[in-house]
Amino acid sequence: MRLNEVVFNDAKPVEGYGPGFFRIGGTVIEGPVITGAMGTQTWGGFDDVTALLDLAGKIDILFLGMGAEIAHVPADTRRQLEDAGLGLEVMSSPAASRTYNVLLSEGRRVALAMIPI
Numbered sequence: 001m002r003l004n005e006v007v008f009n010d011a012k013p014v015e016g017y018g019p020g021f022f023r024i025g026g027t028v029i030e031g032p033v034i035t036g037a038m039g040t041q042t043w044g045g046f047d048d049v050t051a052l053l054d055l056a057g058k059i060d061i062l063f064l065g066m067g068a069e070i071a072h073v074p075a076d077t078r079r080q081l082e083d084a085g086l087g088l089e090v091m092s093s094p095a096a097s098r099t100y101n102v103l104l105s106e107g108r109r110v111a112l113a114m115i116p117i
Helices: 049-053 075-083 093-105
Strands: 014-018 021-024 027-030 033-036 039-042 061-065 088-091 110-114
Touching: 014 093, 021 033, 027 039, 049 075, 061 093, 075 088, 088 093, 093 110
Parallel strands: 061 088, 061 110
Antiparallel strands: 014 021, 021 027, 033 039, 033 110
16 A cells, blocks of 8 residues: 655645634634635634635635534625635535545645534
8 A cells, every 4th residue: 555645735734623613733723714825714704704705816616614514605695705706615614624625635726714513
């Protein structure tokens, strides 16, 4: 069996999550979070659409982790993100974390915004 080391460039992978928190690149962050090549920061949730819109043109796809279960993105938020040209994938936060990590390891231009489980 051949093992390959996974190398993450500028962005840090999601290493864990639990009730109310995420561990990204060795740092525990409480509450909603945005992460990608631009760094990791707390996020105000769907009331903070500006933080998501700032990603337009910098990434190819934005993963939205909706918490423990998949849920609909507020219609106005979805419209604003799509109008800005952001590719959007909505899933549960655990699934979004795993998918983000895989695409990140492939060197893709991705970002992740998540609500805790």
